[in-house]
Amino acid sequence: METTKYKRGEHPNSRNNLNFHSGRPHAYQEPKKQRYLSVTETGWEQVQRLAQELGCSGVSDLLEKIARGEILVEKQNG
Amino acid sequence: METTKYKRGEHPNSRNNLNFHSGRPHAYQEPKKQRYLSVTETGWEQVQRLAQELGCSGVSDLLEKIARGEILVEKQNG
Numbered sequence: 754m755e756t757t758k759y760k761r762g763e764h765p766n767s768r769n770n771l772n773f774h775s776g777r778p779h780a781y782q783e784p785k786k787q788r789y790l791s792v793t794e795t796g797w798e799q800v801q802r803l804a805q806e807l808g809c810s811g812v813s814d815l816l817e818k819i820a821r822g823e824i825l826v827e828k829q830n831g
Numbered sequence: 832m833e834t835t836k837y838k839r840g841e842h843p844n845s846r847n848n849l850n851f852h853s854g855r856p857h858a859y860q861e862p863k864k865q866r867y868l869s870v871t872e873t874g875w876e877q878v879q880r881l882a883q884e885l886g887c888s889g890v891s892d893l894l895e896k897i898a899r900g901e902i903l904v905e906k907q908n909g
Contacts, residue, residue, distance in 0.1 A: 779871075781871050781873070781874065784871065785869035785871050786869060786871070786872065787867055787868070788867070788869065788870050788875060788890070789865055789866070789867060789868075790865070790866045790867075790890055790891040790894065791863035791864060791865055791891050792863055792866050792895060792898075793857075793859050793861040793862065793864070793895065795859070795861060795898065796894060796895040799899070800894045800897055800898045803897065803904060807904065807905075808906070812868055812894070813869050816868065816870050816874060816875075816890070817871065820870075820881070821874070821877070822907060823907050824906055824907065826903065827885075827903050828885055828886075828901070829903055
């Protein structure tokens with residue numbers, strides 16, 4: 754009897770069983786990706802505080818809302 | 832003759848030769864730290880564009896300036 758060898762997790766039946774992204778629904782109809790920033794400690798704390806004050810769940814959410822115009826940004830004196 | 836063994840790079844003379852942070856000066860008198868965010872592709876592109884429009888060198892800089900009140904954030908309609 755011939756058996757086709759599949760690697761672990763690559764058998765078609767196995768793949769069909771996978772329910773991709775079964776967790777929390779995407780907040781913005783799009784998957785998120787990891788981003789790397791470098792920010793000072795002072796800056797980071799302050800921006801986290803601001804994010805909370807503006808009703809965001811965190812800095813990532815603050816950026817999403819800025820991007821979508823739900824939160825406006827403008828230059829001081831300009 | 833007795834010789835003390837130091838690991839690579841740990842000999843006192845070696846350490847004295849090190850010029851800590853000899854590179855670009857800190858922009859905000861404080862070292863930066865890596866931060867990890869997760870943001871959608873759309874959000875990220877938009878926020879990078881906004882950062883540029885506001886004269887920031889990038890999203891990290893945008894956050895520093897928001898933190899320092901050089902760029903103001905406010906909720907749309909409120």
